[in-house]
Amino acid sequence: MKAAIPIWIAFVPSSIAWGIAAQDHGLSFGEVVLMSAWVYSGPAQFAVLGPLAEGKSALQVIVAGFLMNLRFLPMSTALAPFLRGVRRWRLLFASHVISASSFIVPYMQFQKERKELAENSTSARAEDGYGNLAFFLGVGVTSFVVWLAGTAGGFLAAFGFSAGFEEALKFILPGYFAGLLVVEMKGWAMPLICLGSLIAALPGALVSPGWGWLVTAVLVATVGWGLEEWKLPASK
Amino acid sequence: MEITRLQIIFIIGLMAFAVRALPQLFFVGEKFPDAWDRWLRYISYGFICSIISVTLFMSGAHIETSAAPRRAIALAFAVLVAYRTKSAVTGMIAGAVLVLVLSRLF
Numbered sequence: 001m002k003a004a005i006p007i008w009i010a011f012v013p014s015s016i017a018w019g020i021a022a023q024d025h026g027l028s029f030g031e032v033v034l035m036s037a038w039v040y041s042g043p044a045q046f047a048v049l050g051p052l053a054e055g056k057s058a059l060q061v062i063v064a065g066f067l068m069n070l071r072f073l074p075m076s077t078a079l080a081p082f083l084r085g086v087r088r089w090r091l092l093f094a095s096h097v098i099s100a101s102s103f104i105v106p107y108m109q110f111q112k113e114r115k116e117l118a119e120n121s122t123s124a125r126a127e128d129g130y131g132n133l134a135f136f137l138g139v140g141v142t143s144f145v146v147w148l149a150g151t152a153g154g155f156l157a158a159f160g161f162s163a164g165f166e167e168a169l170k171f172i173l174p175g176y177f178a179g180l181l182v183v184e185m186k187g188w189a190m191p192l193i194c195l196g197s198l199i200a201a202l203p204g205a206l207v208s209p210g211w212g213w214l215v216t217a218v219l220v221a222t223v224g225w226g227l228e229e230w231k232l233p234a235s236k
Numbered sequence: 237m238e239i240t241r242l243q244i245i246f247i248i249g250l251m252a253f254a255v256r257a258l259p260q261l262f263f264v265g266e267k268f269p270d271a272w273d274r275w276l277r278y279i280s281y282g283f284i285c286s287i288i289s290v291t292l293f294m295s296g297a298h299i300e301t302s303a304a305p306r307r308a309i310a311l312a313f314a315v316l317v318a319y320r321t322k323s324a325v326t327g328m329i330a331g332a333v334l335v336l337v338l339s340r341l342f
Contacts, residue, residue: 013325031241038249043280047287048248054296058239058247065248068283069255071276074268076259083260091260098256167339168332171307174288175314175331179324181284182315193278194285201286202293209297213286221282225275 003109004139007101008146014042014176015147019154021046021173024166025053029155036151040099040144044068046173051210060210067218075103079136082110085129094133097140099147106136193224306342310335 015036022032027049035045047068051061076098083091110132161169185191197220204212239247292307293299300307310331318327 013328017328027241031245034242035245035249038245039252040249041252043284044248044252047283048244050287050291052241052244058244061244062247062251064283066251066255068280069248069252071280072252072255073259074273074276076256077263077268080259080263088261092257095256095260096253165336167303168336171292171310171314171332171335172328174291175311175328176324177284178288178311178315178331179318179327181281182318182327183322183324185319189278190281193281197282197285198289201289202299204286205290205294206297206299209294213290214283217282217286218279221278222275224282225271225278228274229271 003105003135004102004142007105007139007143010101011143011146012150014180015150016154016157017172017176018042018045019151019156020158020161020169021154022049022151023155023158024169024172025049027053029152032155033148033152036148037144039065039069040096040147041069041072042099042147043177046177049173056210060214064214067214071100072098075100075107078107079103079110082107082114082132083129083136086133090133094137094140097137097144099140099143102136102140102143105139106132109135187228189224189228192227193221196220196224303339306335306338309338 018036019032022035022045027035039045044065048061048065051064076095079098083094086094158169181190181194185194197217200216200220201213204214204216206212208215288311292311293304313334314327314331316327317330318324321327
């Protein structure tokens, strides 16, 4: 569980920010907590918050949430080989707590252990699916609980803000995600995609308030990715 | 038929669960191509930036012309602070304080 401490520290401000923003958007306590528990994906929750609160089309909200959550596909796929031999119902239960952060820490640990096993070929020790699952759950479940508690805390804390703070409340979640992206920024494709999406979303949303920003985001990301794919072989 | 917010949240969660669980059941031993992995990550980044833009600068089908300049300044400031301090929280707090101050002044 010690390995999960950095994730808890990262989850506290983001879950509180989410709780505050969701309360500000008019979601009920039950809806906010259910979303954190059942969807359990900060970026997806952020992406659907506005459209959901404004009563936009259900299909649009669901598509936005689905596309945001597609990134769990490669994460879950990457973890799967380390959990070999574990019963399926346990895997189903465990997979719910896969998040970007709770994926990285166990994945790095499992890779390190695999490398050590490969180097120490005299060892009779084999990869332990259940041991890996226990490590993953130690990180994943505790992070999940921190996320839920932070959400509830943020929602309740938002009642403490007096009138006149709407402008700051509106800024909290977008400001936090902008900061997260900047801190993670590397290479040239990511800044290009971020800036391009930021700018293209406005004309996109003016043309079609429901779908425009979704379409421009997919287009800009695909163009940036295509350029990178094209440049990658050239740089080798 | 009208779908309630709770039903929408349930469907999004169900789809998120499917995306997390299916590889555990069917992709054991498979490797996701790196290029696809990057594309999915870039889609997420694109969405987040689009949402930031729409949340801060749009109201329904219109650009919030009166609030947009101060929010753009606050966003740029938050990004700068986050970049310099390597802390998203510090950037967010700095931006939120600035946008509040600007909204009171202008």
